[in-house]
Amino acid sequence: xxxxxxxxxxxxxxxxxxxxxxxxxxxxxxxxxxxxxxxxxxxxxxxxxxxxxxxxxxxxxxxxxxxxxxxxxxxxxxxxxxxxxxxxxxxxxxxxxxxxxxxxxxxxxxxxxxxxxxxxxxxxxxxxxxxxxxxxxxxxxxxxxxxxxxxxxxxxxxxxxxxxxxxxxxxxxxxxxxxxxxxxxxxxxxxxxxxxxxxxxxxxxxxxxxxxxxxxxxxxxxxxxxxxxxxxxxxxxxxxxxxxxxxxxxxxxxxxxxxxxxxxxxxxxxxxxxxxxxxxxxxxxxxxxxxxxxxxxxxxxxxxxxxxxxxxxxxxxxxxxxxxxxxxxxxxxxxxxxxxxxxxxxxxxxxxxxxxxxxxxxxxxxxxxxxxxxxxxxxxxxxxxxxxxxxxxxxxx
Numbered sequence: 268x269x270x271x272x273x274x275x276x277x278x279x280x281x282x283x284x285x286x287x288x289x290x291x292x293x294x295x296x297x298x299x300x301x302x303x304x305x306x307x308x309x310x311x312x313x314x315x316x317x318x319x320x321x322x323x324x325x326x327x328x329x330x331x332x333x334x335x336x337x338x339x340x341x342x343x344x345x346x347x348x349x350x351x352x353x354x355x356x357x358x359x360x361x362x363x364x365x366x367x368x369x370x371x372x373x374x375x376x377x378x379x380x381x382x383x384x385x386x387x388x389x390x391x392x393x394x395x396x397x398x399x400x401x402x403x404x405x406x407x408x409x410x411x412x413x414x415x416x417x418x419x420x421x422x423x424x425x426x427x428x429x430x431x432x433x434x435x436x437x438x439x440x441x442x443x444x445x446x447x448x449x450x451x452x453x454x455x456x457x458x459x460x461x462x463x464x465x466x467x468x469x470x471x472x473x474x475x476x477x478x479x480x481x482x483x484x485x486x487x488x489x490x491x492x493x494x495x496x497x498x499x500x501x502x503x504x505x506x507x508x509x510x511x512x513x514x515x516x517x518x519x520x521x522x523x524x525x526x527x528x529x530x531x532x533x534x535x536x537x538x539x540x541x542x543x544x545x546x547x548x549x550x551x552x553x554x555x556x557x558x559x560x561x562x563x564x565x566x567x568x569x570x571x572x573x574x575x576x577x578x579x580x581x582x583x584x585x586x587x588x589x590x591x592x593x594x595x596x597x598x599x600x601x602x603x604x605x606x607x608x609x610x611x612x613x614x615x616x617x618x619x620x621x622x623x624x625x626x627x628x629x630x631x632x633x634x635x636x637x638x639x640x641x642x643x644x645x646x647x648x649x650x651x652x653x654x655x656x657x658x659x660x661x662x663x664x
Contacts, residue, residue, distance in 0.1 A: 275387075275391075275400075276407050277441075277445045278443075279384070279407050279442075280411055280442075281438045281441040282341075282342065282380065283407065283411030284415060285349075285439045286345065287414075288415050288434055289345075289369075289373060289432070290374070292428070292431040293366055293370045296431070302363055306363075310370060313367075315615070317371060319609065322608050323602075325375075325378065325605065326470070326605025327466050327602055328601070329379075329600070329602075330455065330598060330601040331463065335387060335446060335453070337383040339443050342442045342446065344376045346439045349433075349439060350436050351369070352366070366428075382605065385588060385592075386597070388401070390452065390454050390455065397588075397589045397593065398538070402529075402531065402532075402533040402585065405526060406527060408526075409526045413523045467602075470605070473599055473606075474603075477660060479655070481603075481606070481607070483649055483652045483658045484590075484607060486645040486649050487550060487587045488608075489614060490583045490584065490642070491615070492614040493580075493618075494580055495618065496618035496638055497638070500638075503626055503631055504631045505518075505566065517570050521577065524574060525575060525580075526577040526578065526580065529581035537585075537586065543586075543658045546583050546587055546590070549586065550649060551642070551646035552579050553576060553642050554638075554640070554642030554646060556575060557639030557642065560635045560639075561632060561633070591604075594660045595660065618638075621637065
């Protein structure tokens with residue numbers, strides 16, 4: 268494995284462990300310190316709204332500066348944030364507002380790192396390496412997710428905010444070091460006559476230049492708000508069935524292993540099938556799985572069906588990422604990812620509103636079929652666009 272692979276993957280590993288553990292601990296310890304569920308929900312809403320508002324600006328930032336430097340500075344910001352919490356709790360100056368601020372900083376900086384990671388991958392690796400590095404990144408992401416969850420089960424009852432913030436500080440320092448010393452092939456240079464605001468407003472031109480192509484990509488992005496929708500819907504449904512929290516943990520593990528298996532085999536799959544067909548069939552299959560979940564509404568079968576759901580969700584996302592890396596301009600990648608993120612964040616917010624309405628009317632189970640029908644409709648439109656050859660980008664002039 269090349270040195271640039273190892274350093275990058277190690278950076279992603281320690282980044283994921285740091286943010287995963289810290290973000291898992293914050294709401295739990297806030298509740299233990301007297302915060303209400305409403306405050307936790309409002310904090311999450313504030314993070315989501317802030318992410319939506321900041322996305323165009325952060326996306327433009329990615330297209331103006333070294334993607335490697337952005338990854339390093341995100342870790343520096345997270346080190347400073349975790350260290351501030353550590354010092355405050357060490358001197359008994361703890362505050363709920365400090366934890367809320369820390370959660371928001373980690374959330375927004377993590378959003379910036381996620382988008383910068385995609386742009387960095389396109390910029391720093393060759394086209395024949397995209398599938399391999401994307402698969403390995405998926406494995407690292409799922410290992411850190413499963414590892415953080417398992418560690419959380421063991422440590423939440425024993426560690427205080429001091430231990431969690433110390434761990435996040437050290438892990439982020441290691442991640443920053445990995446990013447700092449990894450090889451980097453910078454391919455974007457900002458012209459002196461391109462002000463920030465001009466580049467920001469130029470995002471509209473980028474999307475209007477080939478709208479059908481970006482509609483195809485955006486419809487594929489619906490798998491992410493579907494996942495976040497399920498992550499809220501499943502625990503509510505299990506709670507209504509008077510099931511213990513272990514069932515939800517089993518659901519998350521099933522999803523994680525499905526996505527992990529995808530990371531192991533996705534490079535081979537992408538050599539055999541085109542990215543466009545992989546996206547279409549993944550979205551179609553995800554819709555059919557959700558309708559199957561609604562048909563049975565059995566906890567064991569829900570968990571079993573979540574394994575292929577995790578596999579297909581990751582397969583769709585990686586296929587889209589590889590397609591974009593090969594077909595969109597590297598100097599526009601940040602703003603394109605930002606525009607697609609705005610689309611998925613909008614549907615993510617609508618999904619939360621739908622869950623609240625369904626739960627209020629005791630119709631939680633219908634959330635599965637509604638999400639399934641949305642994905643089936645998306646797959647139908649993607650198929651139509653594919654036949655119109657709208658999935659192909661315009662040739663460079």
